[in-house]
Amino acid sequence: MPAHNPASLSEDLTVNTTNDSTKDVTNAPTDKANDGSTIHDTDDSSGMRKRMRSDEFIERVRKRMWKELDDDADVPNLEYTEQNPIQRSRSRVREHMERASALFFVELAPSSTARGARCQFVDCDKRIKEGDYRIAVVPGMNNVYQSPGNCFEKLVDFWKIEYIKRLQALTRATVFARGLKLSSMTCGNHLLDGGAERLVLYWIDSMRRLIAQRDGTEQTLMDPKLRDLLNRAGSASFKHEKPDGMTDFEYFKLFGLLATIESDGIEDKEEWNLIDQFVPLSFDKLEDLNETDSLSSMLRTWNLAQVLVCTEEGRLTDGGKRLRAEVDEKAARAIRRLGSIPMPDFQSALFDRYYSRR
Ligand SMILES: [Zn+2]
Numbered sequence: 001m002p003a004h005n006p007a008s009l010s011e012d013l014t015v016n017t018t019n020d021s022t023k024d025v026t027n028a029p030t031d032k033a034n035d036g037s038t039i040h041d042t043d044d045s046s047g048m049r050k051r052m053r054s055d056e057f058i059e060r061v062r063k064r065m066w067k068e069l070d071d072d073a074d075v076p077n078l079e080y081t082e083q084n085p086i087q088r089s090r091s092r093v094r095e096h097m098e099r100a101s102a103l104f105f106v107e108l109a110p111s112s113t114a115r116g117a118r119c120q121f122v123d124c125d126k127r128i129k130e131g132d133y134r135i136a137v138v139p140g141m142n143n144v145y146q147s148p149g150n151c152f153e154k155l156v157d158f159w160k161i162e163y164i165k166r167l168q169a170l171t172r173a174t175v176f177a178r179g180l181k182l183s184s185m186t187c188g189n190h191l192l193d194g195g196a197e198r199l200v201l202y203w204i205d206s207m208r209r210l211i212a213q214r215d216g217t218e219q220t221l222m223d224p225k226l227r228d229l230l231n232r233a234g235s236a237s238f239k240h241e242k243p244d245g246m247t248d249f250e251y252f253k254l255f256g257l258l259a260t261i262e263s264d265g266i267e268d269k270e271e272w273n274l275i276d277q278f279v280p281l282s283f284d285k286l287e288d289l290n291e292t293d294s295l296s297s298m299l300r301t302w303n304l305a306q307v308l309v310c311t312e313e314g315r316l317t318d319g320g321k322r323l324r325a326e327v328d329e330k331a332a333r334a335i336r337r338l339g340s341i342p343m344p345d346f347q348s349a350l351f352d353r354y355y356s357r358r
Helices: 008-013 045-067 085-100 194-215 224-232 248-255 274-278 286-290 294-310 318-325 329-338 346-356
Strands: 103-108 133-138 143-146 167-169
Touching: 008 294, 008 318, 085 133, 103 194, 167 194, 194 274, 194 286, 194 294, 194 329, 224 248, 274 294, 274 329, 294 318, 294 329
Parallel strands: 103 167
Antiparallel strands: 103 133, 133 143
């Protein structure tokens, strides 16, 4: 189970951060290698054939997922007349999104060159370093945007269903649609840590619920057992019950590693709750739909918490030490647990592939 090493977003809280020039570049794969596109293949020919078959399988899953997108939403005509560069970028993203059925993945930047990839937003010169959160537009544009940073949020309208339905958390469930090579996936590249996964999925779900309320469209109601599992796992009073159709693999992940609540036991009257701690909105009024920068602020705060808890105290600045002192033991335990990256169930994926070929 890889651990997410919180990245440079909170450099002002740490001292002696890793000097890029001293990084062991001999062990650091390139950007391209992490996207799986130019990995030097030292396998024999049978290994290569296996890899190709795995990639075909991934491609099939990816196509099926895109097909499931509902592209019948009422989409206004594109306007190409704007001169404002941000407006032009918005139009380009929209055009690309519709033509290529693009998805927007919130993910972790993989290990890369020392300087990191540049955020593609027209007005931004930030570099996205390993371990930063980012949003990748897939397929086609080869564009990544730093998040937190509110860059991508300026190019899309997440208060509209045609945009929010394309927003995905990159997790063990969606990684097969991301277009990565199997060899890259097995390293856990790009996958969100558990806390970011739960927060991003909660954010998307809450926005979709409010959009459905506003537009008077039908809401897909969540299975009560699943809702309970997502909201109450980890609480000492929670009685586990597996939702129908869920695999044991996923069930154990959700009530173990990914549990929303951290408890000190049945006597604990102040259980720690990830959603309460890090989601900045209550999502109980339509106005919350306008606060799309809350996605960035939520990830920023979550990343900050991980930096405080996971950084050796000697490397924290005085300000960082003061903030760290405010994090109690239970919260620190929860943040460390949720900072792990849950890996995909490769065994089941390959098992399915075997039977789909018979
Ligand atoms: Zn940016």
